[in-house]
Amino acid sequence: MEIVDSIEALRIARAGLRGTVGVIPTMGALHGGHRSLVDEARAEHDSIIVTIFINPMQFAPGEDLAAYPRDLPGDLKLLEAAGVDLVFTPTPDLMYPPGYQTYVEVETITEGLEGSHRPGHFRGVATVVSKLFHLTMPDTAYFGQKDAQQVAVIRRMVDDLNFPLNIAIVPTIREADGLAMSSRNTYLTPEQRAAAPVLYQALQAAGTAYASGERQPAILQTIMRQTLAHEPQAVIDYVSIDDAQTLHPVNQPTDKPILLSMAVKIGHTRLIDNGLLPLALNTRTGLEQMLGNPAV
Ligand code: AMP
Numbered sequence: 001m002e003i004v005d006s007i008e009a010l011r012i013a014r015a016g017l018r019g020t021v022g023v024i025p026t027m028g029a030l031h032g033g034h035r036s037l038v039d040e041a042r043a044e045h046d047s048i049i050v051t052i053f054i055n056p057m058q059f060a061p062g063e064d065l066a067a068y069p070r071d072l073p074g075d076l077k078l079l080e081a082a083g084v085d086l087v088f089t090p091t092p093d094l095m096y097p098p099g100y101q102t103y104v105e106v107e108t109i110t111e112g113l114e115g116s117h118r119p120g121h122f123r124g125v126a127t128v129v130s131k132l133f134h135l136t137m138p139d140t141a142y143f144g145q146k147d148a149q150q151v152a153v154i155r156r157m158v159d160d161l162n163f164p165l166n167i168a169i170v171p172t173i174r175e176a177d178g179l180a181m182s183s184r185n186t187y188l189t190p191e192q193r194a195a196a197p198v199l200y201q202a203l204q205a206a207g208t209a210y211a212s213g214e215r216q217p218a219i220l221q222t223i224m225r226q227t228l229a230h231e232p233q234a235v236i237d238y239v240s241i242d243d244a245q246t247l248h249p250v251n252q253p254t255d256k257p258i259l260l261s262m263a264v265k266i267g268h269t270r271l272i273d274n275g276l277l278p279l280a281l282n283t284r285t286g287l288e289q290m291l292g293n294p295a296v
Contacts, residue, residue, distance in 0.1 A: 001076075001079060001080045001084055001085060001086070001087060002085065002086050002087070003076065003086075003087045003089060004086065004087070004088055004089075005088070005089045005090060005091070005094070006090075006094065007090075007094065007135065010086075010088050010135055010136070011135075013086050014049070014086070014135075014136060014137060017046075017047035017049075017085060017086065018046050018047060019045070019046025019047055020044075020045045020046050020047070020139040020140075021045055021046070021047045021048070021049060021136070021137065021138045021139050021140075022041030022042070022044060022045035022047070022048050022049070022138055022139065022140045022141070022142060022168075023041075023048075023049045023050070023051065023132070023133075023136045023138035023140075023141045023142070024037045024038055024041055024048070024049070024050045024051070024141070024142045025051045025053075025128075025129060025132050025141065025143075026050060026051065026052055026053075027052070027053065027054045027055065027068065027183065028052040028053075028054065028069075028070060028071065028072065028075050028183070029068070029069035029070060029071050029074075029075070029183035029186065030052075030071075030074070030075045030078050030079070030183075031173075031181045031182070031183065031185075032173045032181050033144055033146060033172065033173040033180070033181040033182070034050075034078075035078060035082060035173075036144075036170055036171075036173045037142040037143070037144060037170050038050065038079065038082040038083075038084060038142075039082065040142060040168060040170050040284070041140065041142050041168075042082065042083050042084075044140065044168075045139065045140065047085045047086070048082075048083065048084045048085050048086070049084070049085065049086045049087070049088065049136045049138065050079050050084050050086075050087050050088075051087075051088045051089075051090075051132050051136065052072070052075055052087065052088070052089045053088075053089070053090050053095065053128065053132075054068050054070070055092075055095070055124055055125070055128040056092050056096075056124075057096065057120075057123070057124030057127055057128060058120075058121050058122075058123075058124030058125045058128065059121075059124070060118055060119055060120055060121065063118070064184070064187075067187070068183070069183050069184070069186045069187075072089065088132075088135070088136070095128065095131060102127070103123055103126075103127045104123070104126040104127045104130045104157060104161075105123055105126065106122060106126050106153045106156050106157050106160070109149070109152055109153055109156050109246075109247055109292060110122040110123075110126075110149075110153055112149075112240070112242065112247060112248070112249065113149045113238070113240055113242070113247065113261060114147075114149050114150070114263070114272070115149065116238075117237055117238060117263060122149075122150070122153050125150055125153065125154070126153060126154070126157050129141075129154055129157070130157065130161070130163075133158075133163050133165065137165075138165050139165060139166065140165060140166045140167070140168050141154075141165055141166075141167055141168070142168045142170055143167060143168070143169055143170070144169070144170050144171075144172060144173075145169055145170065145171050145172045145274070145282070145287050145291070146172045146173075146180055146181075146182070146272070146273070146274075147272070148259060148261060148274045148291055149247060149261075151167065151169050151287075151291050151292060152247055152291045152292025153292065154167060154292075155167050155291070155292035155293070155294055156292050156294065158294075159294035167288075168284065168288070169284060169287040169288050169291060170284060170287075171282055171283060171284060171287065172273070172274075172275075172282075174200065175197075177197045177200075178197045178200030178201065178204070179193075179196045179197045179199070179200060180199070180200065180271075180272075180273045182271065184269055184270070184271065185269075185271075187267075187268070187269040188266065188267070188269055189267065191233070192233060192266045192267050192269065195231050195233040195234060195266055196266055196271060198227065198228055198230070198231040198234050198264075199228070199234075199262060199264055199271055199272075199273040200273060201227050202223075202224040202225075202227040202228050202239070202262065202273075203224070203260055203273060203274070203275040205223050205224065205226075205227045206220045206221075206223050206224050206260050206277070207260075207275065207277060207279055209223050210277045210278070211279075215253035215254060215255065216253050217241040217249075217250045217251060217252070217253070217254075217258070218251075220241055220258075220260065221239055221240075221241050224239045224260065224262065225239055228262070228264060233266050233267065234264050234265075234266055235264065235265040235266075236262070236263075236264055236265075237262075237263035237264060237265060237270065238261075238262060238263055239260075239261075239262045240259075240260075240261050240262070241258055241259070241260055242258065242259045242261065243256060243257075243258065243259070244256070244257035244258055244259045244276050244281070244290040244291065245257070245290055245291070245292070245293050247259065247291075247292070257276055257277065257278065257281055257290055258276070258277050259274055259275075259276055259290075259291075260274060260275050260276075260277065261273070261274035262274070276290060
């Protein structure tokens with residue numbers, strides 16, 4: 001496994017990779033969710049690139065940029081064991097040198113959900129991911145369902161800007177008690193960690209109601225909110241029911257696939273989770289047909 005931290009070294013190493021290339025952009029502090037993306041890519045491509053970069057541009061002032069978990073030795077061990085060929089670990093200065101002034105803005109699909117709670121977040125994501133696509137020139141880039149709006153935004157951008165690559169969407173990997181794996185879970189105290197599965201429980205409660213025929217978005221949303229309210233440490237940022245393809249809010253009962261999503265604070269840690277209904281759509285094929293599908 002080769003590790004590079006300059007543009008020149010990356011270009012040389014990229015040129016030396018054989019066959020098709022899968023890329024997995026990450027912010028490091030890797031866990032089983034990242035591993036799942038790498039494994040899918042490994043099964044489908046001759047060569048695998050992982051990028052590790054905590055992108056300052058996607059953090060708003062007051063967010064957790066400085067505290068964001070870092071574990072490069074642990075990350076490299078995981079990636080080596082997973083059979084990765086090339087790791088790119090740029091610094092912020094390398095990605096955004098003095099004088100930098102070019103940005104990528106995706107419009108409507110960034111407006112709701114995370115976009116409305118994290119100003120500038122998707123501008124930072126779209127900009128860095130564009131740069132990483134140009135630098136790594138993958139055949140396929142792998143993203144997690146865990147950040148459902150992110151992958152919808154990136155699909156839109158790839159389609160709008162004619163990037164010559166495919167986007168694969170990998171289902172959310174969870175801990176045994178349902179908590180979605182996340183680098184930010186390391187912030188949780190034991191007591192907060194015990195409370196955190198309530199996000200998954202909220203998804204499950206709405207899923208159960210849906211399976212018994214409930215289609216009223218307001219009721220599904222109430223069920224999620226009530227479940228979260230049972231956990232005194234959970235403070236809701238938002239709970240939302242949206243069209244699974246457009247991510248527009250759904251107000252009327254519908255049989256079209258929907259995305260349930262939420263952001264919830266437990267202590268200072270902001271956790272997000274989501275799920276598609278019907279439940280059978282939470283597979284790679286289902287997700288790829290739905291989230292931000294450019295055909296829509
Ligand atoms: P991050 O390092 O948090 O920016 O995540 C890098 C990639 O891993 C993104 O595409 C995430 O959606 C994905 N990811 C993060 N957590 C999970 C998870 N629990 N299951 C699947 N994918 C995940």
